[in-house]
Amino acid sequence: MTQTNQSSSKDMIVHFGHRALSLEDVVAVAKGAKAKLKESSDYQSYIQKGADFIDSLLSEEGVVYGVTTGYGDSCTVTVGLDLVHELPLHLTRFHGCGLGEILSPMQSRAVMACRLSSLAVGKSGVSYELLQRIETLLNLNITPVIPEEGSVGASGDLTPLSYLAAVLVGERDVIYQGKRQPTADVYAELNITPLKLRPKEGLALMNGTAVMTALACLAYDRAQYLSRLASRITAMASLALKGNSNHFDDILFAAKPHPGQNKIAAWIREDLNHHEHPRNSDRLQDRYSIRCAPHIIGVLQDALPFMRQFIETELNSANDNPIVDAEGEHILHGGHFYGGHIAFVMDSMKNTVANIADLIDRQMALVMDPKFNNGLPANLSGSTGARQAINHGFKAVQIGVSAWTAEALKNTMPASVFSRSTECHNQDKVSMGTIAARDCMRVLQLTEQVAAAALLAMSQGINLRIAQGELCQSSLTPSVAKTLEQVKVDFELLTEDRPLEPILRQTVDKIQQGQWEVCS
Numbered sequence: 080m081t082q083t084n085q086s087s088s089k090d091m092i093v094h095f096g097h098r099a100l101s102l103e104d105v106v107a108v109a110k111g112a113k114a115k116l117k118e119s120s121d122y123q124s125y126i127q128k129g130a131d132f133i134d135s136l137l138s139e140e141g142v143v144y145g146v147t148t149g150y151g152d153s154c155t156v157t158v159g160l161d162l163v164h165e166l167p168l169h170l171t172r173f174h175g176c177g178l179g180e181i182l183s184p185m186q187s188r189a190v191m192a193c194r195l196s197s198l199a200v201g202k203s204g205v206s207y208e209l210l211q212r213i214e215t216l217l218n219l220n221i222t223p224v225i226p227e228e229g230s231v232g233a234s235g236d237l238t239p240l241s242y243l244a245a246v247l248v249g250e251r252d253v254i255y256q257g258k259r260q261p262t263a264d265v266y267a268e269l270n271i272t273p274l275k276l277r278p279k280e281g282l283a284l285m286n287g288t289a290v291m292t293a294l295a296c297l298a299y300d301r302a303q304y305l306s307r308l309a310s311r312i313t314a315m316a317s318l319a320l321k322g323n324s325n326h327f328d329d330i331l332f333a334a335k336p337h338p339g340q341n342k343i344a345a346w347i348r349e350d351l352n353h354h355e356h357p358r359n360s361d362r363l364q365d366r367y368s369i370r371c372a373p374h375i376i377g378v379l380q381d382a383l384p385f386m387r388q389f390i391e392t393e394l395n396s397a398n399d400n401p402i403v404d405a406e407g408e409h410i411l412h413g414g415h416f417y418g419g420h421i422a423f424v425m426d427s428m429k430n431t432v433a434n435i436a437d438l439i440d441r442q443m444a445l446v447m448d449p450k451f452n453n454g455l456p457a458n459l460s461g462s463t464g465a466r467q468a469i470n471h472g473f474k475a476v477q478i479g480v481s482a483w484t485a486e487a488l489k490n491t492m493p494a495s496v497f498s499r500s501t502e503c504h505n506q507d508k509v510s511m512g513t514i515a516a517r518d519c520m521r522v523l524q525l526t527e528q529v530a531a532a533a534l535l536a537m538s539q540g541i542n543l544r545i546a547q548g549e550l551c552q553s554s555l556t557p558s559v560a561k562t563l564e565q566v567k568v569d570f571e572l573l574t575e576d577r578p579l580e581p582i583l584r585q586t587v588d589k590i591q592q593g594q595w596e597v598c599s
């Protein structure tokens with residue numbers, strides 16, 4: 080399976096309100112798929128019932144938390160009926176204090192998809208019209224400008240989600256047609272009337288985990304692809320080093336049956352065409368960064384199923400407060416905005432992904448160094464004769480790989496253990512899931528950079544081996560031959576020093592678009 084593809088996503092339609100969404104649905108919407116909200120009159124009235132129930136409570140009882148009271152610790156403050164309708168707008172405005180980088184339009188689309196998915200469950204007391212508005216924004220590709228910092232991840236993502244709420248009411252900025260513009264201008268141009276939030280709608284929009292969940296969906300897609308790519312890179316490293324393919328033997332792996340780890344061993348074995356079981360070979364035991372690669376990449380591969388389960392359950396949940404059960408006429412106060420599951424997945428994912436950066440960094444160290452590389456030139460330089468003296472091959476790229484790896488490893492500190500009490504001690508235990516998710520995105524980026532450098536370096540290593548007459552092109556498996564061919568399109572053998580930044584960036588882009596063919 081390759082990463083969810085950008086161009087094919089654009090032709091997709093993702094249905095909301097019908098069934099549980101998969102994380103791939105969110106990725107597809109992020110990459111441009113259209114959103115389609117369930118239209119049946121049954122569904123519309125089911126949703127509307129929640130909003131109407133809030134209205135009836137207001138008129139009958141006059142008190143509903145977050146509707147006629149202040150928010151959070153301020154819930155003891157009563158808001159008079161004359162001011163109730165201004166309250167949601169105030170909620171969006173006082174949370175307009177996000178800082179840091181702006182989420183990309185793709186990430187912002189994923190956030191909208193996650194919030195729509197949660198509200199479409201129908202337990203949040205919002206109107207059908209509000210759901211339609213999010214659908215409209217997605218389909219017109221109007222994306223809120225959302226700063227990524229300022230969420231503790233346990234009143235959900237209040238501050239970043241206030242930027243979605245603000246856009247629905249016609250405030251703050253959006254990205255439209257590639258430009259950052261005031262929402263009001265874009266609405267005027269397109270004849271869109273700003274939404275007037277009903278009593279609970281500000282809270283329902285903001286009091287949930289959509290930002291961290293969105294990032295988690297996007298991260299999962301990239302991590303899953305990296306696990307396959309790292310397996311290919313390992314096979315190529317083994318070939319370049321003239322390593323021992325016995326390390327990936329199926330009888331060997333049957334003895335330690337973690338399914339994900341076995342999958343990785345099988346992929347590497349297939350790439351190396353290892354199907355016999357020789358008792359001995361000239362090279363008995365390669366170093367751990369080759370021999371234990373299935374055990375290292377396998378941790379991520381084996382963790383993917385539980386990560387998917389955590390992410391998709393969150394994605395399809397009503398994760399706000401209070402929960403509105405219009406059928407049974409209950410208002411249920413709880414803490415469903417607490418993003419502990421996503422925090423744990425993101426903290427775990429960044430750890431397993433950074434371990435892959437570290438693994439590849441070690442593989443790079445082996446192929447660069449004539450003390451370990453079994454007869455390849457230093458730094459994989461392809462130059463010969465007198466020109467060898469001035470050419471440095473992949474030396475600086477290896478240094479870059481070490482820097483990216485160190486930075487990835489540095490970002491693995493769990494965020495979820497840094498809970499702090501905040502908001503006058505109402506939020507005295509929080510998840511920090513959004514920080515974990517942001518760390519994870521950074522670790523993915525750095526690890527993709529490491530993988531890009533390794534794809535080029537391992538290709539160079541194999542090509543040098545072929546040039547030295549120690550490996551026969553025709554003995555390569557079709558999968559490895561295909562990767563070499565894909566690399567060769569833009570990267571010819573490195574003989575004379577040249578700046579490699581452009582090709583590295585291009586290779587990273589291709590990783591992020593899932594363009595390298597990998598095992599499935």
Ligand SMILES: N[C@@H](Cc1ccc(O)cc1)C(=O)O
Pocket residue numbers: 150151152233234235237286400401416502
């Ligand atoms: N998440 C809080 C509500 C809240 C909203 C906004 C705040 O600024 C603070 C708290 C709750 O449901 O209990």
